[in-house]
Amino acid sequence: MGVLSSMWTGITGLQAQGEALGVTADNIANANTTGFKASRAEFADVMSRSLKGIDGGNQMGRGTRIQTVTPMMSQGNLDNTDRTTDLAVNGNGFFTLKGTEGTTYTRDGSFKFDKGGFLVNNSGQKVQGFQADEKGKIENKVSDIKFPRALVNASGTKEVKLDLNLDSRNEANSKVFDPKDPYKTSHYSTAVEIFDSQGNKHLLNLFFNKGEDRTWTYKGLVDGKEVSDSPEGQDLAVVLEGKLQFTEEGKLNSQEVTNSALNFKGGAKQDQQIKFNFGDDIASGGKGIDGTKQFGKDSDVVSWSQDGFAAGTVTGLSFNDEGVLTASYSNGQVMDLAQIALAKFEAPESLFKVGGNMFKESRDSGPAAVGGPRMAGRGSVMSKSLERSTVDLASEFVNMISQQRGFQANSKTITTSDELLSEVIQLKR
Structure with a gap:
């Protein structure tokens, strides 16, 4: 009926x-x-x-x-927070997590570091990403994001760059250098900081004297107490010697280190090799324009830099839009530690909800395409932000x-x- x-x-x-x-x-x-x-x-x-x-x-x-x-x-609205490890995806993609339930995916970026140094969510599942090597280069291997380097290792100086002007008006051979009285027996002096293999800082005093044919000789002196072969009764020990030769136009024609004896005490590496780069000299294929020159102007240091550093502790952490975790250290160094991995699905609407703000891959969703943020259609990662509910x-x-x-x-x-x-x-x- x-x-x-x-x-x-x-x-x-x-x-x-x-x-x-x-x-x-x-x-x-x-x-x-x-x-x-x-x-x-x-x-x-x-x-x-x-x-x-x-x-x-x-x-x-x-x-x-x-x-x-x-x-x-x-896309949900993004709210700013005060915690560095709060992350949000702006665009397509899901954070990848691993735990006792296997691999899951989420848009909830409420993360934190646990006592083992792992980046985890509120359920203790580990956030997946790409770890960096000792030099801070991101490797293409997905693993748990861990914060292993609370103390960054020291690194000895390998290169010193100097950009100077040496006054061409100085009379050649008008002063004879004496290591016992270097300041009065040199035409110009300056100082740079260098680090030995254990990260100990040393002050290297450089003294320049003008010779014939637009050639300058220089000597590097350090505190005699810091080197193992310092002459007795001498406050400063000569550890470096070299010469610079200029063209008639004042360009750097050639540079040469004639003697190096950087033998620091305290267990540091003996005979430490440091490259002293005074510029783009002509003899090495350069134009002699960048770096040290000889002009009729008071001798002065324009700039200098070196690549060594002491050991340091972490002072801050930050994420950029590519999801790279960067640590700042007390010695002034900045190092990349890891990069967040994002998963993209062809049919994200078909993901299987498992609770706790997490999804699992399903047959209809397709497999996860895991990669870095801002690549292949994946969104960017916003630090100190959380995505609100839609x-x-x-x-x-x-x-x-x-x-x-x-x-x-x-x-x-x-x-x-x-x-x-x-x-x-x-x-x-």
């Missing part, structure tokens, strides 16, 4: 609207859940039979059902009203069918 079937049709409506209301309630409950993606219930009709074979337009419907619940993978409360309340009215309308179908059945029962009277 059609009256009975209409009652069962009404029941399908009640069930579908009730399940849709459950989806809406879940969205509202997660309005403040970090990285949550709102879902949408999508209905499909239920067909029973055709009245006239396969003729179109003569099918009998038997109600509705929830065909799918689809997560809406739109739930729009205004829209959810409108959906709730619509579902409530739909539930009431379907219940009216059932009560109407009940009244008709009551009329049928009354026919016997």
Whole structure:
């Protein structure tokens, strides 16, 4: 009887609207859940039979059902926080985590470092990324992000660069250098800092004297107490000798180190080799323009630099838009430690929710394509930020009203069918 079937049709409506209301309630409950993606219930009709074979337009419907619940993978708003390890993905991609449940994916970047130095989420799952080698170069191997270097190792100086002007007006050979009285027996002096192999800092005093044919000789002296072969009774010990030769235009023609004896005490490497670079000299294929020159102007140091440093402790951590974790150390060094890995899916709406703001790969989502941020369509990583839920409360309340009215309308179908059945029962009277 059609009256009975209409009652069962009404029941399908009640069930579908009730399940849709459950989806809406879940969205509202997660309005403040970090990285949550709102879902949408999508209905499909239920067909029973055709009245006239396969003729179109003569099918009998038997109600509705929830065909799918689809997560809406739109971008959520980003809120600023005060914690460096709070991360958000701006664009496509998911953070990759590993734990007891295997590999999972999330948009919730509420991370922190645990006692073992691993970057983890609130459930203790380890964030995956690309580790850097000892020189700070990111390696293409996915592993747990760990913060291993609270103390950066010292590095001895390997090169010193100097950009000077040596006054061409000085008279050649007008002074004879004496290491016992270097300041009065040199045309010009300056000092640079260098580090031995154990990171100990030493002050290297450089003294320059002008000779014939636009040639300058220089000597490097350090505190005699700092080197192992210092002459007795001499405050400063000669550890470096060399010469510079200039063209008539004042350009650097050639440079040469004639003697080097950097033998520092205290267990440091003996006979430490340091390259002293005074510029782009012509003899080495340069133009003699960049670096040290000889002009008719007071001798002066324009700039100098060296690449050594002492041991240092961490003073700060930061992430950039490419998800690279960088550490700043007390010795002034900055080193890359790791890079966040992001996973991209061809059908992210088909990911399987496992709770705790996490997803798992499914057959319909496709495999995870893991790589660095801002590559192959993956979004950037924002530090000190968290992605808000994509739930729009205004829209959810409108959906709730619509579902409530739909539930009431379907219940009216059932009560109407009940009244008709009551009329049928009354026919016997």
